[in-house]
Amino acid sequence: MKAADKVMDKGEWCLRRIQHITDTWYVREPVLLMTLVSHRVEANERIQTIRCGQGRIEYNRDYVSQLSDEQLETQFKIEVIRILLRHPYRQPPQNNLKCSYIASNITLNAYYPFRNLPYKAADFWPSQEFAKKNFEFYYRELKNLDQDNGADNKAQGTTISNDGNTTTGSGGDTSESDSNRDDDIENTGESTSTAMEKAGLWEEDDYLDHKIGEIISFAQQRMSWGTIPGALRETLIVSLRPVIDYREVLKGFRATILSSEKTLTRFRPSRRYGFMYMGKKSTFTTRLLIGVDVSGSISNEEIDLFYATINRFFKYGIQSLDVLQFDVDITGEPVSMRKARKTIQVTGRGGTHFQPIIDYFLMAKKMYDGLIIFTDGYAPAPEIPAGAARNILWICNSKRNYERHLQWMSKMGRCCWIE
Numbered sequence: 001m002k003a004a005d006k007v008m009d010k011g012e013w014c015l016r017r018i019q020h021i022t023d024t025w026y027v028r029e030p031v032l033l034m035t036l037v038s039h040r041v042e043a044n045e046r047i048q049t050i051r052c053g054q055g056r057i058e059y060n061r062d063y064v065s066q067l068s069d070e071q072l073e074t075q076f077k078i079e080v081i082r083i084l085l086r087h088p089y090r091q092p093p094q095n096n097l098k099c100s101y102i103a104s105n106i107t108l109n110a111y112y113p114f115r116n117l118p119y120k121a122a123d124f125w126p127s128q129e130f131a132k133k134n135f136e137f138y139y140r141e142l143k144n145l146d147q148d149n150g151a152d153n154k155a156q157g158t159t160i161s162n163d164g165n166t167t168t169g170s171g172g173d174t175s176e177s178d179s180n181r182d183d184d185i186e187n188t189g190e191s192t193s194t195a196m197e198k199a200g201l202w203e204e205d206d207y208l209d210h211k212i213g214e215i216i217s218f219a220q221q222r223m224s225w226g227t228i229p230g231a232l233r234e235t236l237i238v239s240l241r242p243v244i245d246y247r248e249v250l251k252g253f254r255a256t257i258l259s260s261e262k263t264l265t266r267f268r269p270s271r272r273y274g275f276m277y278m279g280k281k282s283t284f285t286t287r288l289l290i291g292v293d294v295s296g297s298i299s300n301e302e303i304d305l306f307y308a309t310i311n312r313f314f315k316y317g318i319q320s321l322d323v324l325q326f327d328v329d330i331t332g333e334p335v336s337m338r339k340a341r342k343t344i345q346v347t348g349r350g351g352t353h354f355q356p357i358i359d360y361f362l363m364a365k366k367m368y369d370g371l372i373i374f375t376d377g378y379a380p381a382p383e384i385p386a387g388a389a390r391n392i393l394w395i396c397n398s399k400r401n402y403e404r405h406l407q408w409m410s411k412m413g414r415c416c417w418i419e
Contacts, residue, residue, distance in 0.1 A: 053201025293375035377405035
């Protein structure tokens with residue numbers, strides 16, 4: 001009974017301390033408070049520290065009891081800003097949780113002056129080109145570290161193993177004890193199991209992602225940011241803009257072409273035998289035309305990124321795509337893709353003119369549900385009939401080019417950018 005009373009006392013004490021954070025934020029951190037109260041705050045003795053996800057912020061009471069008031073507020077601020085950046089709710093299936101957690105912390109450290117939060121961009125990439133990027137960028141680069149044959153990573157002294165561990169070394173020597181390799185992340189003091197636990201609730205959740213977006217919109221309208229730094233504030237506002245979302249892009253094109261695939265179903269009777277035998281139904285799919293700008297102003301790396309994006313469409317239900325490359329004119333025949341490809345032959349590399357790809361789409365519009373154009377936007381605006389614009393999506397190669405060409409692109413279809 002005494003032990004139960006102690007646990008109860010500890011639980012009430014933790015709640016009072018968390019309530020104190022709420023009261024403090026009510027006065028000076030309105031956007032953090034709105035985000036905090038949008039989630040359930042619950043004790044969970046099965047975890048070691050504090051984590052967020054699935055509409056909850058969970059904490060271990062023993063861990064909370066050991067923290068000073070300042071440390072406790074910092075730990076809650078980390079998780080709340082993580083939620084504001086929507087990292088726990090933008091997790092595609094089969095995502096590497098370890099890389100997600102590292103990428104999230106790198107992003108937080110890039111935009112907020114946390115003192116003891118593990119992982120910074122400089123721990124992995126010494127170049128300033130990797131400073132102040134977004135979560136998706138860091139996740140992709142972390143995943144790529146394993147695919148560079150180790151040469152660049154050894155020079156930098158940082159490697160991520162397949163299970164997400166990091167090891168360090170110099171001059172190509174990354175050896176260390178097995179126990180350190182398996183358990184500890186050098187220079188961070190944080191174990192792999194802890195990092196995996198911290199990201200254990202992270203999953204794709206469109207509802208909560210939209211809910212946090214509404215909080216950011218409210219803060220922007222009321223200018224109620226509190227002490228959120230300007231760079232982080234701008235990043236949150238930018239997150240409301242239409243960075244490419246593969247599923248939403250594909251939902252935007254109505255499926256009008258009947259697929260050749262047929263499946264048996266009990267809900268439709270056989271034409272000859274009625275409900276004694278299963279009938280057949282045809283499934284609908286989306287047929288898209290993809291225009292890839294291969295003009296001289298597009299780098300090889302950007303073309304690779306365009307095709308990597310196209311390859312990802314197949315993960316979201318698209319069964320076939322027709323891809324056309326263009327510069328001042330269409331540079332070849334449409335290439336039909338029914339699965340992701342590793343290599344693509346690039347032709348062209350001249351100037352840029354959008355009208356040829358638009359004209360091709362208009363002539364063949366009965367074959368396609370929509371046109372997606374990957375480009376940097378540097379060309380005269382084409383002429384597009386008003387009715388056709390709703391079936392066109394422009395995807396710019398950078399945020400800068402998106403903002404530069406938004407005014408005319410938005411009149412000729414939807415537009416977004418990809419990083």
